[in-house]
Amino acid sequence: MNDRHVTRLAVTGVALAIAGNAWAFDPLLAQRGVPANPSVSMIPGERPCEFGAVEQPLSLREAVERGLCHNRKTREAWANVKAQAAAVGVARAAFLPTVSGNWQGVRDDSATDVNGHPQLSSNTAATVRSESLSLNWVLFDFGGRAAAVRNASNLLAAARATQDATLQEEFATVAKEYYTAQATQAAREAATEVERMTLDSQVAAQARVDRGVAPITDALQAQTQHDEAVFNLTKAEGDAQTALGTLASDMGLDPDEPLIVPAATASSLPDQTYGESVAKLIDEIKRAHPAVLAAQAQFEAAQAKVVQTRAEGLPNVSLVAKYSRNNQPASLGLGIPTFPANGRDAYIGVQVTIPLFEGFGRHYQIRQAEAEAERQHDVVDGTQQQVALDVWTSYQALRTATQNVMHGETLLSIARRSFNAAEHRYRAGVGNILELLNTQTALATAKQRRVQALADWHNAKLQLASKLGRLNMVNVSENLMSELK
Incomplete structure (x- = not known):
């Protein structure tokens, strides 16, 4: 039996074990x-069938x-x-509650050429990352x-x-x-x-x-x-x-x-x-x-x-919350170089959803x-x-x-x-x-x-x-x- 067959059997065994554990995992006792x-x-008996x-x-x-x-x-x-x-x-x-996370990483290359006014031109290259975590919990429905x-x-x-x-x-x-x-x-x-x-x-x-x-x-x-x-x-x-x-x-x-x-x-x-x-x-x-x-x-x-x-x-009431952060570069204005920066945003509140019309x-x-x-x-x-x-x-x-x-x-x-x-x-x-x-x-x-x-x-x-x-x-x-x- 070559290495490829051994690897395949090992992967299959791990997958079956994970599947078995997933079936046994029952946190909501359903x-x-x-x-x-x-x-x-x-x-009756311990080993039927x-x-x-x-x-x-x-x-x-x-x-x-x-x-x-x-x-x-x-x-x-x-x-x-x-x-x-x-x-x-x-x-x-x-x-x-439902909790969801989001992560994004992009390479941002931007250039602006202002004709006749080179002092206003800019050329920026940066790797921008952003992360966020959101929560939604229906309290009453x-x-x-x-x-x-x-x-x-x-x-x-x-x-x-x-x-x-x-x-x-x-x-x-x-x-x-x-x-x-x-x-x-x-x-x-x-x-x-x-x-x-x-x-x-x-x-x-x-x-x-x-x-x-x-x-x-x-x-x-x-x-x-x-x-x-x-x-x-x-x-x-x-x-x-x-x-x-x-x-x-x-x-x-x-x-x-x-x-x-x-x-x-x-x-x-x-x-x-x-x-x-x-x-x-x-x-x-x-x-x-x-x-x-x-x-x-x-x-x-x-x-x-x-x-x-x-x-x-009918209406429902939910608890909503979100936290996000990013490293988007900041600039004071056109033609002014960008500077490294870190931004954060967080909120928590109550959301009321009222279905007004659903076409009957x-x-x-x-x-x-x-x-x-x-x-x-x-x-x-x-x-x-x-x-x-x-x-x-x-x-x-x-x-x-x-x-x-x-x-x-x-x-x-x-x-x-x-x-x-x-x-x-x-x-x-x-x-x-x-x-x-x-x-x-x-x-x-x-x-x-x-x-x-x-x-x-x-x-x-x-x-x-x-x-x-x-x-x-x-x-x-x-x-x-x-x-x-």
């Missing part, structure tokens, strides 16, 4: 509470953590929080700066609430893809079992045909159903790989990353009673959902903007701000209605999914007993092929319905927790339904 990474509020090899089998917790850390929307929401925090600092800075701080603070609160809502949404998305991967894997296993079952029926039918106790149509019908089971198995295998690739992509990995997800079970199925009524859930969510909090903060920011816009058109622009700016506040108020109402509908829909979907899982278990048990009985009767020679194939189809359908019912239930409980804004890494490891007890 960036307190800004998360250190896009998902720190969701992921640092991962090693993917664990096998993949847990829902790791899938969600990876998804939250690598999702574009969560990073955008985090960047917006940082930007709004900086805007709070800008608004607070308006309460402090009818609440404009305070309104600007409220506006920025409310926008920061809105950004934080939006970030929470984004994390909840991404959490639910990754978890849904995880459960979809589980469901497709279970569907593949069920299709494998159905393929084996139809193959056994085909062998049994062919054996009866070979013995001359059944027509050839029995073997053909059994073979047709087995071929259909092979087709369904092939499709199930493709669906499973597609779901795993989608999950890997959501986690920030390549779609071909080998993943293993555990089988979905009904071991944590809840009962059909819930500790909180849907009316209570809706009432709570209309006040506490992150989307509602964000909309409410936006409305309060718009109200503060009205006050700020109105105050900006201020009037329309206020009207614009008021209209925006009205719009944000309507957004709050609309958001409350939407989250209430989302909770209602998710609540009913969960009740339905819970009942369907229970019915699916019963249906599968009945279908399995029916098929076993029909298979025994057919092998004993007292049953017919239609009875066997019908019960075989019913059993295959029951298996698929059970898989789908489990997937729907997992997704429904997750969606309800998401709509309630209660998703976090704690209840991932536990039963999400405990949040509803």
Whole structure:
């Protein structure tokens, strides 16, 4: 590595260090509470978003953590929080004085030739320097700066609430893809079992045909159903790989990353009673959902903007001060040589600025701000209605999914007993092929319905927790339904 490369790396390191220190420097305490990474509020621990090899089998917790850390929307929401925090600092800075300095150095060469009167001519060459320091401090402005701080603070609160809502949404998305991967894997296993079952029926039918106790149509019908089971198995295998690739992509990995997800079970199925009524859930969510909090903060920011816009058109009182000095040469008059000199000037006073006429622009700016506040108020109402509908829909979907899982278990048990009985009767020679194939189809359908019912239930409980804004890494490891007890 040559000296040029070493120098370049050193400069880059210094620049990064300065940038890091500049970000950490927060004299107006505007960036307190800004998360250190896009998902720190969701992921506990001292070193979040640092991962090693993917664990096998993949847990829902790791899938969600990876998804939250690598999702574009969560990073955008985090960047917006940082930007709004900086805007709070800008608004607070308006309460402090501004100080500016100026320095000027010039080479002054001047010559004056008076025709016929050389005694009045002059020729001067001098290096002139001047320095000045100015101060301006707004003392009173009818609440404009305070309104600007409220506006920025409310926008920061809105950004934080939006970030929470984004994390909840991404959490639910990754978890849904995880459960979809589980469901497709279970569907593949069920299709494998159905393929084996139809193959056994085909062998049994062919054996009866070979013995001359059944027509050839029995073997053909059994073979047709087995071929259909092979087709369904092939499709199930493709669906499973597609779901795993989608999950890997959501986690920030390549779609071909080998993943293993555990089988979905009904071991944590809840009962059909819930500790909180849907009316209570809706009432709570209309006040506490992150989307509602964000909309409410936006409305309060718009109200503060009205006050700020109105105050900006009113007089303000400032403290002004200036000190300057220079070494401009002095002369007593035309034709008299210049002499070195030093000049100083200083003043301090109060300045009153009164906007007298702005072409009616201020009037329309206020009207614009008021209209925006009205719009944000309507957004709050609309958001409350939407989250209430989302909770209602998710609540009913969960009740339905819970009942369907229970019915699916019963249906599968009945279908399995029916098929076993029909298979025994057919092998004993007292049953017919239609009875066997019908019960075989019913059993295959029951298996698929059970898989789908489990997937729907997992997704429904997750969606309800998401709509309630209660998703976090704690209840991932536990039963999400405990949040509803």
